[in-house]
Amino acid sequence: DVYWHLSAISVSHRLLSHVNGICLLSACTFFASQLLYRRGPAPRCSLSDLQRRADKTLAMPSSSDAYDAFSSPAAHTAVDMEFSSMQSAQSSVPRSTSSDKTLYDHDLVMVFPRREGGELKKPDDFTLDSFVHLMMGKDPDRSHRSNKIVVDPFQRVLRTPRCYLDERGCDVVMDSSNDHSEESEQRRLETQEQLLKKEYEQFIGNTEATTETRFCELVATAIARRVQLACGLTTRMFLSCDADEIIMTIKADNDDLRIEADRTNYRLQVSNKPFDKTLHVKKLKTLQREMGDKEWQNSIDHLRHTRGCANEDAEYPEMDPLLVSRGEEFHPELRKAVDIWGHTEEADGLFVEDDTCRRVQGNHWDRFVTSIFALPYDPLTYFAPFAEYRHEEKYQPFYRRYPIKWGQKKEETLFSQKDRIRLAEGIVERHINADALEAAGYLEGQMFALHDAKALHDLRHSWALHWTMLYQPLHKIRYYFGEKIALYFAWLEFYTKMLVFPAVAGIITFVYIEARQAVTGTNQQGYILIAFAVFVVLWSSLFSELWKRKNGLLDSLWGLSGLQESFRYRPQFRGTKSYHPVTDAEEVTFESKMKRRRAFIVSILVVTFMVGIVIVALFGLFVLKHWINDSDNLEKNNINTKYQTPLTFGVTVVNAIQILVLNTVYRTVARKLNDLENHRTDAEYENYLVIKVFLFQFCNSFASFFYIAFVKRIAEGSCLYEDDCMQELRDQLLTLFIIRIVVGNTTEVVVPYLKYRYQLFAERKAAYTEEKTGHNYIEEQAKLVPYESNEAFEDYNEMVIQYGFINLFVVAFPLTPLLALANNVLEVHVDAVKLCFVHRRPFPHPAKGIGVWFYILRFMTYIALGTNSALILWTSDLFEDQTGTVRAFSFVVACQVCLVLAVLVERVVPDTPHEIRLLQERYEHIVNVVFKGLFEGDNSKLNEVAERLDLQIYPNHEWEESKQHYA
Numbered sequence: 001d002v003y004w005h006l007s008a009i010s011v012s013h014r015l016l017s018h019v020n021g022i023c024l025l026s027a028c029t030f031f032a033s034q035l036l037y038r039r040g041p042a043p044r045c046s047l048s049d050l051q052r053r054a055d056k057t058l059a060m061p062s063s064s065d066a067y068d069a070f071s072s073p074a075a076h077t078a079v080d081m082e083f084s085s086m087q088s089a090q091s092s093v094p095r096s097t098s099s100d101k102t103l104y105d106h107d108l109v110m111v112f113p114r115r116e117g118g119e120l121k122k123p124d125d126f127t128l129d130s131f132v133h134l135m136m137g138k139d140p141d142r143s144h145r146s147n148k149i150v151v152d153p154f155q156r157v158l159r160t161p162r163c164y165l166d167e168r169g170c171d172v173v174m175d176s177s178n179d180h181s182e183e184s185e186q187r188r189l190e191t192q193e194q195l196l197k198k199e200y201e202q203f204i205g206n207t208e209a210t211t212e213t214r215f216c217e218l219v220a221t222a223i224a225r226r227v228q229l230a231c232g233l234t235t236r237m238f239l240s241c242d243a244d245e246i247i248m249t250i251k252a253d254n255d256d257l258r259i260e261a262d263r264t265n266y267r268l269q270v271s272n273k274p275f276d277k278t279l280h281v282k283k284l285k286t287l288q289r290e291m292g293d294k295e296w297q298n299s300i301d302h303l304r305h306t307r308g309c310a311n312e313d314a315e316y317p318e319m320d321p322l323l324v325s326r327g328e329e330f331h332p333e334l335r336k337a338v339d340i341w342g343h344t345e346e347a348d349g350l351f352v353e354d355d356t357c358r359r360v361q362g363n364h365w366d367r368f369v370t371s372i373f374a375l376p377y378d379p380l381t382y383f384a385p386f387a388e389y390r391h392e393e394k395y396q397p398f399y400r401r402y403p404i405k406w407g408q409k410k411e412e413t414l415f416s417q418k419d420r421i422r423l424a425e426g427i428v429e430r431h432i433n434a435d436a437l438e439a440a441g442y443l444e445g446q447m448f449a450l451h452d453a454k455a456l457h458d459l460r461h462s463w464a465l466h467w468t469m470l471y472q473p474l475h476k477i478r479y480y481f482g483e484k485i486a487l488y489f490a491w492l493e494f495y496t497k498m499l500v501f502p503a504v505a506g507i508i509t510f511v512y513i514e515a516r517q518a519v520t521g522t523n524q525q526g527y528i529l530i531a532f533a534v535f536v537v538l539w540s541s542l543f544s545e546l547w548k549r550k551n552g553l554l555d556s557l558w559g560l561s562g563l564q565e566s567f568r569y570r571p572q573f574r575g576t577k578s579y580h581p582v583t584d585a586e587e588v589t590f591e592s593k594m595k596r597r598r599a600f601i602v603s604i605l606v607v608t609f610m611v612g613i614v615i616v617a618l619f620g621l622f623v624l625k626h627w628i629n630d631s632d633n634l635e636k637n638n639i640n641t642k643y644q645t646p647l648t649f650g651v652t653v654v655n656a657i658q659i660l661v662l663n664t665v666y667r668t669v670a671r672k673l674n675d676l677e678n679h680r681t682d683a684e685y686e687n688y689l690v691i692k693v694f695l696f697q698f699c700n701s702f703a704s705f706f707y708i709a710f711v712k713r714i715a716e717g718s719c720l721y722e723d724d725c726m727q728e729l730r731d732q733l734l735t736l737f738i739i740r741i742v743v744g745n746t747t748e749v750v751v752p753y754l755k756y757r758y759q760l761f762a763e764r765k766a767a768y769t770e771e772k773t774g775h776n777y778i779e780e781q782a783k784l785v786p787y788e789s790n791e792a793f794e795d796y797n798e799m800v801i802q803y804g805f806i807n808l809f810v811v812a813f814p815l816t817p818l819l820a821l822a823n824n825v826l827e828v829h830v831d832a833v834k835l836c837f838v839h840r841r842p843f844p845h846p847a848k849g850i851g852v853w854f855y856i857l858r859f860m861t862y863i864a865l866g867t868n869s870a871l872i873l874w875t876s877d878l879f880e881d882q883t884g885t886v887r888a889f890s891f892v893v894a895c896q897v898c899l900v901l902a903v904l905v906e907r908v909v910p911d912t913p914h915e916i917r918l919l920q921e922r923y924e925h926i927v928n929v930v931f932k933g934l935f936e937g938d939n940s941k942l943n944e945v946a947e948r949l950d951l952q953i954y955p956n957h958e959w960e961e962s963k964q965h966y967a
Contacts, residue, residue, distance in 0.1 A: 106778070108449055109778060112216060112245065112246040114240075116212055125215075127210075128207050132196045135222065137156025138150070138151050149186060151189065154569055156436060158433075199222065226432055227432065241779060250424065252420065252423065261423055266388065266389050270384055270386070279346070280349045283401045303317040319384065347381065348400060371497060373549075375550070376493075378474060382400075384923075385923035386923070417844075418479060418481070418483075465833075480844075482847075483560060483846045485844075489828070496821065496828070499821040502817035503818040512528050529876065533810070533871075533872060536807065536810050549909070549912065549913060570685060575680070576588065599678065607695065618704055622704075628648055629644060655704055659701055660739075663697050674689050687851070705732060733816065744798055784838065786840050787841075800856055800860070873890055
């Protein structure tokens with residue numbers, strides 16, 4: 001009894017000291033998120049304020065001539081542009097608090113700067129030639145040397161000849177796309193140049209240089225004109241509150257989206273029962289009225305002919321009758337698997353109840369296991385094929401109308417919100433090079449979509465501010481933010497739940513070790529460390545394999561299995577023009593391989609230099625710590641020895657700050673190096689950036705741990721805490737880990753929010769203050785911090801470094817998985833609050849997986865085999881009586897055994913379930929039959945031609961004569 005009583009006291013004291021910091025941080029962050037949510041919306045900017053602050057009232061007149069719309073009086077008169085008044089803009093903008101409209105009032109937003117005074121410093125930047133160079137991407141130096149027009153396709157804002165249409169839709173520049181001769185190309189470029197010069201002259205009033213403000217207005221109007229005429233979209237422009245920005249909203253109607261979806265072969269999910277009257281009452285009535293009886297019956301007959309009905313008495317055909325309606329009879333195993341994965345047929349048409357906690361069957365453990373090995377319950381889970389969109393009437397009933405409920409608002413539409421944003425952005429990007437416009441400084445950030453007030457309110461309450469966060473509403477996240485962000489939260493949820501197993505094992509190990517030390521003081525606790533290390537190795541291998549399975553499930557559920565990664569050149573890429581050897585399509589290749597090799601060599605040298613800085617800084621800190629722990633040094637400098645422990649802890653805190661500062665500095669250096677390497681695509685750029693940043697942060701974050709564990713006793717002769725390197729490593733690990741949690745989660749939310757509030761404050765301060773000023777709903781969102789690709793990069797990077805803390809040195813502090821589990825519960829809240837409160841709505845990028853981060857996690861797993869084995873053999877006191885040869889031999893054996901176990905787990909657990917592969921092949925067959933006409937069977941239209949019948953059996957000697965029948 002005394003033994004267990006003392007053990008409980010010791011363990012309880014340590015657990016409370018380790019967990020208190022996490023609990024306090026969780027409470028503070030949640031309270032801060034509540035304050036963010038409860039802040040009231042800013043008041044609107046009144047029309048009188050705008051008229052007083054703006055120099056001009058801007059509104060473009062209509063004209064039938066190609067460029068009459070740009071005609072205006074002299075420069076000193078009021079400018080007529082395609083700007084609406086602030087009053088009309090606000091009348092069409094929904095308020096975040098009271099709007100009952102959908103997102104579809106505005107699909108995209110572009111924000112143009114409206115600067116002033118630049119003509120005094122750089123007058124040559126606001127001339128006619130500058131406008132032509134910007135719009136065409138004309139290279140003045142190369143054009144002058146070659147005595148012809150030379151353009152850079154990556155710097156060209158106006159991409160296509162359709163950007164030179166008049167108001168009646170007539171092509172001003174006749175396009176001869178098949179004529180690749182240099183003379184024809186020069187004629188087109190000269191015509192485009194003359195038209196742009198005329199546009200400048202008619203807008204400005206002359207061909208002289210203009211002011212920066214007028215030049216910014218010219219650029220914004222030129223883009224708006226192309227979006228309307230070339231892209232066929234509706235735009236509306238208005239000035240910001242202090243008139244320093246031009247905000248343009250873009251709207252696409254359903255016809256625009258259908259055309260773009262058909263042109264790009266956009267994949268949409270089809271309905272398993274497209275003609276079921278109980279599921280699609282409104283959809284069927286609307287489509288039948290629009291298509292007419294003849295086309296409607298043609299659609300029914302086509303599906304009945306290609307796929308059939310569930311039975312002879314069925315009134316209407318189905319897309320997959322033998323699996324959906326009669327799966328238990330024809331495909332019992334596949335049907336059972338689909339049911340286990342949570343397929344809900346009612347999700348296709350009815351607005352099902354989305355209260356997950358009440359709808360899920362089974363106890364908490366069953367739901368927990370199902371969410372790891374399959375998919376967590378979600379009322380929107382729906383398995384059906386994905387097919388490329390086709391505009392023919394007979395195919396329209398087959399496509400699914402996505403039903404989703406945002407609070408009290410219900411949507412049922414062919415294109416979900418993410419689809420609308422992608423398609424609208426694709427229309428604009430085909431004609432307008434927004435990247436080049438942003439690089440030139442005439443577009444503030446990328447195009448972005450507005451938050452839908454109703455949907456965002458629902459996500460805030462049911463997700464970001466929901467206190468449990470045990471299950472992520474992945475389908476709603478996907479519909480609203482896209483697959484890339486949804487996959488991140490799916491991975492984070494999976495990772496957090498998998499942490500439960502090492503957290504429990506770590507608690508047991510920690511309790512046992514502390515109990516033995518409190519009572520006996522022996523070192524027998526080392527044997528349980530061996531078992532714990534083996535468990536972590538198996539867990540990390542199983543984690544990777546189970547995530548691949550879950551990723552495959554999500555790919556099939558979301559239609560990502562056949563997704564082709566988009567290939568788009570970066571505007572910063574520099575190369576030479578060439579033609580594809582197969583398709584003859586124009587492309588750009590690298591200018592010089594030798595130049596690129598030199599850039600990579602420079603990157604290697606810079607990374608090596610930065611790692612050297614880390615080593616020097618680390619060496620200095622450990623020298624300082626060694627000096628502090630020498631009592632003679634303290635006495636010589638009249639420092640009381642009671643300050644020895646606080647000073648040692650202070651050095652550890654400085655080490656944590658050094659890690660955070662160098663990580664921040666190196667991220668900037670890594671981006672500069674990436675720019676120097678001249679990568680072609682965003683995907684290639686991001687992959688190289690991930691590798692650079694990870695390699696440095698791996699060294700920066702874990703160098704002190706490697707030094708304490710394997711070098712310090714050799715270099716300094718001893719460790720702290722009576723030569724206990726494991727205890728010193730544990731304290732170092734705990735301190736750095738908690739500081740990373742506190743600083744990381746604080747900066748993720750607080751810094752972007754403070755930037756947003758400062759921008760609003762700066763604008764109000766710049767405006768006149770006689771009356772109350774504010775911002776409308778669109779401008780408020782334009783001031784939010786953009787959620788760019790580096791935000792997702794930072795989220796993954798933070799979790800990967802944490803994964804390293806868990807795996808590499810977990811035997812030094814077995815409670816590390818428990819701290820990571822607590823941090824991840826908080827991290828989900830922080831990332832959700834960040835998306836729903838402090839950032840613009842991100843672009844809904846599609847993605848099939850977590851990318852190169854998966855391979856980095858695997859790399860961490862294999863490194864952990866060696867680090868944990870070495871910790872047990874050399875750093876702990878379990879094998880201190882063994883010789884170096886025995887330890888080295890044991891190290892090799894331990895690494896090989898752990899490696900065999902890891903490989904065995906990889907081989908036993910299949911990457912993709914067999915049922916998923918069958919389902920993917922089945923869906924591919926359905927799409928080929930229904931939408932592509934690749935039907936195989938007795939009713940095929942192509943049959944063999946019958947030959948003349950000959951059934952006679954000839955004698956052997958007549959064989960030669962019988963050959964005449966073959967002729």
